[in-house]
Amino acid sequence: MFHRESGVFKTTYAADMALYPLPIAKWTVAALAVIFVVIVPLTVHEYYLSILNLIFIAIVGALGLNILVGYTGQISLGHGAFMSVGAYTAANLAVKLDLPFWLTLPAGGLMAAAIGVVVGMPSLRIKGLYLAIATLAGQLIIEWTINRVPAISGGAQASIQVDRPSLFGFSFNTQGTLYFFLLFFAVLAIIGTLNLVRSRIGRAFVAVRDQDIAAEIIGIDIYRYKLMAFAISSFYAGVCGVLYTYYFGIANYEQFQLIVSIDYLAMIIIGGLGSVLGSILGAVFVTLLPIVIRILMENVGSLFFTTAEMANVISGLRLGVFGGLIIFFLIVEPEGLNRLWRNIRSYFRVWPFSY
Amino acid sequence: MVGVSARRAVAYETDNQLVVEGVSKRFGGVVAVEDVSLEVPRGSIVSIIGPNGAGKTSLLNMISGFYKPDSGRVALEGKDITQKKPSDIAALGIARTFQNIALFSGLTVLDNLMLGRHVRMKAGVLSSVIYWGLAQKEDIAHREAVEEILEFLKLQDLRRQPTAALAYGLRKRVELGRALASQPKVLLLDEPMGGMNQDEKEDMARYVLDVNQERGVTVVLIEHDMGVVMDISDKVVVLDRGRGIAVGTPDEVQRNPKVVEAYLGTAKGGAKA
Numbered sequence: 001m002f003h004r005e006s007g008v009f010k011t012t013y014a015a016d017m018a019l020y021p022l023p024i025a026k027w028t029v030a031a032l033a034v035i036f037v038v039i040v041p042l043t044v045h046e047y048y049l050s051i052l053n054l055i056f057i058a059i060v061g062a063l064g065l066n067i068l069v070g071y072t073g074q075i076s077l078g079h080g081a082f083m084s085v086g087a088y089t090a091a092n093l094a095v096k097l098d099l100p101f102w103l104t105l106p107a108g109g110l111m112a113a114a115i116g117v118v119v120g121m122p123s124l125r126i127k128g129l130y131l132a133i134a135t136l137a138g139q140l141i142i143e144w145t146i147n148r149v150p151a152i153s154g155g156a157q158a159s160i161q162v163d164r165p166s167l168f169g170f171s172f173n174t175q176g177t178l179y180f181f182l183l184f185f186a187v188l189a190i191i192g193t194l195n196l197v198r199s200r201i202g203r204a205f206v207a208v209r210d211q212d213i214a215a216e217i218i219g220i221d222i223y224r225y226k227l228m229a230f231a232i233s234s235f236y237a238g239v240c241g242v243l244y245t246y247y248f249g250i251a252n253y254e255q256f257q258l259i260v261s262i263d264y265l266a267m268i269i270i271g272g273l274g275s276v277l278g279s280i281l282g283a284v285f286v287t288l289l290p291i292v293i294r295i296l297m298e299n300v301g302s303l304f305f306t307t308a309e310m311a312n313v314i315s316g317l318r319l320g321v322f323g324g325l326i327i328f329f330l331i332v333e334p335e336g337l338n339r340l341w342r343n344i345r346s347y348f349r350v351w352p353f354s355y
Numbered sequence: 356m357v358g359v360s361a362r363r364a365v366a367y368e369t370d371n372q373l374v375v376e377g378v379s380k381r382f383g384g385v386v387a388v389e390d391v392s393l394e395v396p397r398g399s400i401v402s403i404i405g406p407n408g409a410g411k412t413s414l415l416n417m418i419s420g421f422y423k424p425d426s427g428r429v430a431l432e433g434k435d436i437t438q439k440k441p442s443d444i445a446a447l448g449i450a451r452t453f454q455n456i457a458l459f460s461g462l463t464v465l466d467n468l469m470l471g472r473h474v475r476m477k478a479g480v481l482s483s484v485i486y487w488g489l490a491q492k493e494d495i496a497h498r499e500a501v502e503e504i505l506e507f508l509k510l511q512d513l514r515r516q517p518t519a520a521l522a523y524g525l526r527k528r529v530e531l532g533r534a535l536a537s538q539p540k541v542l543l544l545d546e547p548m549g550g551m552n553q554d555e556k557e558d559m560a561r562y563v564l565d566v567n568q569e570r571g572v573t574v575v576l577i578e579h580d581m582g583v584v585m586d587i588s589d590k591v592v593v594l595d596r597g598r599g600i601a602v603g604t605p606d607e608v609q610r611n612p613k614v615v616e617a618y619l620g621t622a623k624g625g626a627k628a
Contacts, residue, residue, distance in 0.1 A: 013495045013502075195486035199494065200478045203470050207459050214457035217419055218537060219445030219474030232480065274461070 019194055041179055049175045051291060056179075056186035057243045058283035062267040063193045063276065064236020069265070070273035071197060072229035073209030074123050078135040079237045080260035081142035082119075084253055086112040086238025088152050091160040091251035101165035101246060105185075108242035109235040115142065116234020123226045139258055146253045159252040162245055172246075182243060189236060193276050196232070205229055206274070266322065270329050272338030281337040289325075290318045372397040372573050373449075373541050378417050378427030380410075387413040389597040390427070393575075395541065395590075400567050400574045402584045404608075405594035406617060411577045412454060414594070415543050418575070419451050420444040431541065446474040450539035452530045454546045454577075460519035464510055464529050467518055468501040469494075471536025501536055508532045508562065524555040531562060541573045542566065548580055556580060560587055585609065593617065 008023065010016040020026065041049070065079050076082075086108035093104045119138030123131050146153050154160040164173040165181060172181040196202045207215035208222050208229075216222050245251040263286060271282020297314050305313055333339050375393035379386070388410040395401045403411045416422040418429055420441040428437045436444050450471070459467055476497055478490040505511050508528050513521065518529055527547060534542055547563065548556045560583050566572050578584050584591060585605040593601040593608060595617040601608050608614055 013498045014491065017491070017494060017498065192484045195490070196480075196484050199483035199486055199490050200469075200473060200476045201480055201483040203462070203466055204473055206462055206466075207470050207473075210459040210461050211457045213421070214453065214459070215470075216441040217421065217445060217451055217453075217457075218471055218533065219442045220470075221440065221442040228480065 017198070019198070036183060037180075041176060046175045049179050051287070053175060053178055053182050053247060055284050055287045056182035057240055057247060058264075058267065058287050059186045059280050060189040060243060061237055061240035061264055062271065062279040062283040063189050064233045064240065065264045066268045066271075066273065066275070066279040067193065067196070067205070067236070068229050068233035070268055070275065070278070071202065071209060072205040072226065072233075074120070074226060074229060075128065075132045076120070076135045076230070076233070077132050077258070077261045077265070078116075078119050078138040078142070079233075079264050080256040080258060081139040082112045082116050082234040082237035083241030083244065083260065084146055084251075084256035085115045085142060085234075086241030087245040087251040087256065088146055088160065088253075089238070090242040091154070091162050091245050092152070094162045095154075095160055100167075101242075102167070105239060105242050109238040112238025112241065113231040113235040116230045116237070117227050120227055120230030120234075123230065124223050136258070139261055143253060143257060153253060154251075157252075158254075159250050161250050164249060165246045178247060182247065185239065185243060189239070190276060190280065193279075197276065201225075201228070209274075266326055268336075269326060270336055272336030275336070275338040277341065278336050278338030281341070285337065286322075289322065293318050293321060370396050372432055373418070373575070374430045375414070375418065376428050376430070378414070378424040378429065380413055380417060380422055380424050386597050388417070388424075388594075391594065391597070391599045392427075393592055393599075395573055395575055398567070398571060398573055399589040400563070400576060400587055401590045401592065402576045402578060402588040403592050403594060404578065404581070404584055408596070409594040410597040411594055412545055413597075415451065415545055415575070415577060419449055419543060442474075445537060448538070448540035449543065450534035450537045450541075451543035452527070452534050452545055452547060454549060456523075456526045456530055458518040458526055458530055458533070461517065463515050463517055464505070464521070464532075465501065465514040467529055467533050468504060468536045469497065471533035472497045472501060474537055500538075504532050504535050507535075507565070524551055524558075527551070527555075527559065528562070531559075531566075535566065535570070535572075539572060541575065544574065544576045544578075546577055546579065548578055548583060556583060563587060 008021070010021065015021065020029065040052070044052070061079065061083065065076065068074050068076055089111040090101075090104035090108035093099045093107055094101075099107075119135055119142075122134035126134060147158050164171055164178070166172065170177075172178045197205070204215070204220045204225050207218070207220055208225050212222050215225075241256065244255060248255070267282035267286045268279055269282070270285055271280070272278025294314050297310065297317065301310055301313060329336060371394045373393070373395035375391065377390045377392050378388060379390055380388045391410070391414055393401070393403075393414070403414065405411055413422060417424045420436065420439055420443070424437060428435055430436065431444075431447055431449060434447070436447060436449075439447070459470060462470070476493055478493050482489040502511075505514055508531065510525075510529065510532060513525065513529075518526060521529065531544070531547065544563065548559050551559065563574060563576065564587055567574050576584070576588070588605055591601075591603065591605050591608040592599060593611070593614050600613045600617060601611045603611070
């Protein structure tokens with residue numbers, strides 16, 4: 001934030017096209033790395049680590065959904081279901097074939113990608129609200145299938161227990177160790193997305209979003225790219241589902257119902273469509289919101305409500321505040337938290353001599 | 356039969372780069388284009404003119420594959436492209452601009468031009484996600500080609516500007532740049548000077564001539580400004596109500612009574628109106 005761009009002259013295209021074109025950004029990244037790899041896990045209480053872990057998982061899913069919705073301009077109400085596809089694929093492979101996470105994770109992602117392409121096929125013909133309904137149908141069909149087919153869901157409870165992930169005999173079985181496991185995949189997803197959106201494929205996605213006719217005329221096969229966006233996005237969702245499964249130690253279809261699809265849409269709308277930072281901020285915001293509301297209510301709400309009433313009040317308040325905030329953001333800053341951050345940054349860019 | 360048409364195709368390859376043979380297109384009961392033919396010699400500038408609704412843009416849409424003709428065929432360098440997808444036709448070397456500018460408004464000038472090179476690039480999903488290595492090397496190589504076009508069109512200082520924020524004339528120029536970025540053999544321009552003032556028109560005419568002469572690109576142009584059309588075209592094709600009514604050099608076309616009639620109406624038609 002407090003850096004200056006003047007005096008930075010790039011002499012190669014590689015430097016001009018770097019992820020962080022300013023030299024000082026290297027130090028920012030290094031500082032973030034130290035904070036998240038060393039300081040946070042050493043100092044933060046286990047309970048808060050568990051919240052961070054949930055945020056890391058949400059980041060993976062939000063990034064994936066943003067590739068589809070924010071960058072390619074297609075909509076999906078089926079991402080919760082794609083997560084469940086990843087989750088049950090990984091759980092079944094882990095339990096029945098005893099495969100390690102580094103095989104079940106990509107397998108879950110790929111299976112979700114395959115299903116995602118099928119659910120995304122209507123996007124070749126329809127857009128917007130119609131596509132939303134078509135993907136909603138996909139969500140419900142997948143939910144139903146997983147719930148009713150014991151071969152997938154593992155019996156009456158429709159849930160499968162899995163062991164925590166382990167690598168070379170080391171088991172990630174505490175919040176502290178899971179922290180590193182999930183941080184790794186969140187960082188991987190962030191870097192992968194940053195690269196994707198600045199490359200040939202990412203540009204083509206944006207072209208499909210902005211002007212599909214012109215995109216076709218300059219040589220982008222829009223059908224191919226729409227399905228590709230669904231595949232990549234569902235892959236992220238699948239991986240996100242696998243991470244949830246390992247985090248909770250159980251794959252459960254109730255974890256991935258329609259409300260999850262909507263939560264993730266809320267993340268990217270609040271965070272900012274078509275932005276990597278927005279996906280991260282949105283994931284943080286939406287994950288923290290119910291927790292903050294609950295903590296606030298537990299401390300302040302006891303003055304007004306009895307303990308028995310509290311549970312209802314909290315869940316009702318969560319939905320209310322959630323809906324209110326989405327409306328607030330759509331009116332005040334349609335481009336989301338990412339835009340707010342950029343406004344602040346550009347204010348400080350020339351501060352204190354803003355003229 | 357197939358053999359015969361294939362041999363004929365080879366025969367006109369020597370002079371005509373783009374050939375449209377008797378294409379027709381109907382939308383319901385409306386005849387947009389009826390039995391129109393067009394021969395575009397390699398390295399020429401061919402203009403299509405005609406009153407509003409004459410079918411000029413529909414003809415361009417059929418060449419670029421956006422409409423499939425009901426009958427007739429389109430051939431590029433002797434190769435039939437009538438049934439090909441627009442994206443494949445772009446890859447074969449036909450680029451175009453639109454009457455109502457169709458830029459990717461959320462992207463910068465630079466990214467719009469890089470998208471113009473999409474068909475010349477190869478990076479897939481995996482190498483894009485990994486980026487460092489293959490995709491980066493490719494991006495840099497193509498960036499150089501794009502910078503050359505930015506320089507040619509004097510757009511260097513705008514490369515980081517989102518196109519939505521640019522003035523109308525500049526956006527038209529960026530669109531030309533995006534079309535050029537794909538290294539087309541044939542460039543289809545749909546009213547590149549529409550809505551421009553005289554200075555901007557002269558600039559654009561200069562660019563079109565430079566594209567044709569310096570870069571050796573064959574140009575097919577739709578334009579309403581007769582001064583520009585008559586100045587820069589090698590050949591003019593006149594359409595009226597979906598049919599071709601005249602073809603020839605600018606001088607020949609201007610003297611053609613049918614053309615005068617289409618534009619000004621006959622004495623009888625005038626009396627009715």
